[in-house]
Amino acid sequence: MSDTIMRPSPISATVDFEADGVQHGFLRLPYSRDDSAWGSVMIPVTVMKNGRGPTALLTGGNHGDEYEGPIALFDLARTLRAEEVKGRVIIVPAMNYPAFLSQTRTSPIDKGNMNRSFPGRPDGTVTQKIADYFQRILLPLADIVLDFHSGGRTLDFLPFCAAHILPDKKQEAKGFEFVQAFGAPYSMKMLEIDAVGMYDTAAEEMGKIFITTELGGGGTATAKSAAIAKRGVMNVLTHAGIVEGVVDEQPTQWLDMPDGDCFLFAEDAGLVEFAVDLGGAVRKGEVVARIHPVGRTGGLPVELCSKMTGILAARHFPGLIKPGDCAAVLAV
Numbered sequence: 001m002s003d004t005i006m007r008p009s010p011i012s013a014t015v016d017f018e019a020d021g022v023q024h025g026f027l028r029l030p031y032s033r034d035d036s037a038w039g040s041v042m043i044p045v046t047v048m049k050n051g052r053g054p055t056a057l058l059t060g061g062n063h064g065d066e067y068e069g070p071i072a073l074f075d076l077a078r079t080l081r082a083e084e085v086k087g088r089v090i091i092v093p094a095m096n097y098p099a100f101l102s103q104t105r106t107s108p109i110d111k112g113n114m115n116r117s118f119p120g121r122p123d124g125t126v127t128q129k130i131a132d133y134f135q136r137i138l139l140p141l142a143d144i145v146l147d148f149h150s151g152g153r154t155l156d157f158l159p160f161c162a163a164h165i166l167p168d169k170k171q172e173a174k175g176f177e178f179v180q181a182f183g184a185p186y187s188m189k190m191l192e193i194d195a196v197g198m199y200d201t202a203a204e205e206m207g208k209i210f211i212t213t214e215l216g217g218g219g220t221a222t223a224k225s226a227a228i229a230k231r232g233v234m235n236v237l238t239h240a241g242i243v244e245g246v247v248d249e250q251p252t253q254w255l256d257m258p259d260g261d262c263f264l265f266a267e268d269a270g271l272v273e274f275a276v277d278l279g280g281a282v283r284k285g286e287v288v289a290r291i292h293p294v295g296r297t298g299g300l301p302v303e304l305c306s307k308m309t310g311i312l313a314a315r316h317f318p319g320l321i322k323p324g325d326c327a328a329v330l331a332v
């Protein structure tokens, strides 16, 4: 093995993951820079442990402009008590903390997209170092991993909890049980466009139960989406047997992303007008959105038509769109 793989993480935790009780602390990552020669990135972390039991690793802010996860997890870290826990809960409300502070998807330091940085590197960029810490220190501690996402500034989603189709059908079934327990209005059997380097993939390859969410978007959270996140995380802890009680069961509609036809990408730049809103039904061949050219008046819009029959599960959020942007995602 190369020494890169054996090198210890530069991150040190100010909490002891093996100690009983509640600890609020930091994952401290040395980061020498102009405004702080011997400075560090201080990523908030809470660990709650009470005796034996499974470990849940709960993360938000994997992308810095998605807010339901951080809202639910800062809240949970403040309110959950060690006596209510059987096992361990590790909470990192803002995984890519520099990105979270700058309200951007990727890190302002190295432009690192946390969810494309796994397995990371102990001698890499700031984002790669954080990924490496999760890969080698935190993920191995976990039995169940919940990673909150939303659409961020450029996408908007129907609120759903999701797990992936996996080669190990037992692992897959457990994931879908947790998705059902989470109780978002929609539950998704999720297909990834680009699974390489994802936190999801890293956790799943270790055999962990991994669930994720897309709870809204547009670079903010609503009262409704924040409430879904807060209820969902408690339901996951309850279903895992870490918190005592019964799951607050919610009606959920299961959705499937059967193949690549569910994605519609823009090939033109312009002003985007959706013909259907999130949750609306679309038949194969129907117009999902029109892209109006904006260089001059009098031009014809380009129509983006659905390649399948389903409902609109996600859409481009800003008013203008450019070639290569994901315009819409359909689900059945």
Ligand SMILES: [Zn+2]
Pocket (backbone or CB within 6 Å): 062, 063, 066, 148, 149, 150, 152
């Ligand atoms: Zn995200």
